[in-house]
Amino acid sequence: MTIQFYELAGENTDIKFSPFVWRTRMALLHKGLDFESHAWQFKDRTSTEHKTVPAIYDNGKMISDSFEIAKYLDAQYPDKPTLMNGAEGEAHAQLVSAICNNLIFFTAVTMAIYPVSQILDNESAPYFLETREGKFGKKLSEINADDRDAAKENLKKGLAAFEDTLGISDYLGGEKPTYADYTLFGVLKWIDVVAYRPVDDSSNVGKWFDRISNLYNGNAANAPTVNNK
Numbered sequence: 001m002t003i004q005f006y007e008l009a010g011e012n013t014d015i016k017f018s019p020f021v022w023r024t025r026m027a028l029l030h031k032g033l034d035f036e037s038h039a040w041q042f043k044d045r046t047s048t049e050h051k052t053v054p055a056i057y058d059n060g061k062m063i064s065d066s067f068e069i070a071k072y073l074d075a076q077y078p079d080k081p082t083l084m085n086g087a088e089g090e091a092h093a094q095l096v097s098a099i100c101n102n103l104i105f106f107t108a109v110t111m112a113i114y115p116v117s118q119i120l121d122n123e124s125a126p127y128f129l130e131t132r133e134g135k136f137g138k139k140l141s142e143i144n145a146d147d148r149d150a151a152k153e154n155l156k157k158g159l160a161a162f163e164d165t166l167g168i169s170d171y172l173g174g175e176k177p178t179y180a181d182y183t184l185f186g187v188l189k190w191i192d193v194v195a196y197r198p199v200d201d202s203s204n205v206g207k208w209f210d211r212i213s214n215l216y217n218g219n220a221a222n223a224p225t226v227n228n229k
């Protein structure tokens with residue numbers, strides 16, 4: 001049975017930009033599972049069973065949190081390449097995910113959130129603005145980092161621990177990519193799709209970003225971004 005996979009999309013439904021959804025897309029590709037992608041716009045939240053994306057439907061079950069999906073895929077498909085390799089790998093991925101969600105996200109938001117508001121369909125955009133401006137207590141245009149170099153420099157500081165780690169091994173999981181890699185990758189790919197490449201080519205993180213992008217026949221590398229589509 002083909003897994004049904006819901007991905008957040010802009011007005012142009014080829015533009016898939018959610019950091020959480022990218023984690024799941026990479027996880028599905030890593031497992032080598034067949035999936036069918038469905039574009040989901042914020043306006044669709046009233047008509048689908050899942051209220052957030054990513055969401056997958058598999059064997060009559062719906063799972064809608066990116067980390068839960070990764071755990072489900074490993075548990076349900078143990079004969080396919082592992083994402084977390086058991087309890088220790090899960091703890092490692094949790095740590096990387098928590099670092100991303102707590103530290104990296106704040107800078108990433110300044111780079112990505114306003115650009116996201118500019119690429120949504122007409123029905124979804126007001127909901128996005130209302131909920132996000134409510135959350136941040138500011139206009140998104142005020143959060144927007146208009147000094148791109150300063151934002152990248154800030155992000156670089158947040159990524160310092162990853163920069164060191166990726167100088168030692170090719171992936172955060174060691175010699176092979178694991179779900180930990182995809183948690184960080186999702187955040188950076190979000191910025192890459194809606195705004196601009198967030199990391200320098202010559203940095204360890206930049207080289208790793210390209211390594212991950214080129215996995216699975218360059219699935220991420222070839223994904224449309226607002227700049228190339």
Ligand SMILES: N[C@@H](CCC(=O)N[C@@H](CS)C(=O)NCC(=O)O)C(=O)O
Pocket residue numbers: 008018019020042045051052053054064065066067131
């Ligand atoms: N913890 C969730 C977060 C998912 C999430 O917040 N997704 C956003 C898109 S990036 C969403 O679906 N938001 C729906 C809404 O704001 O109504 C996960 O990891 O999957």
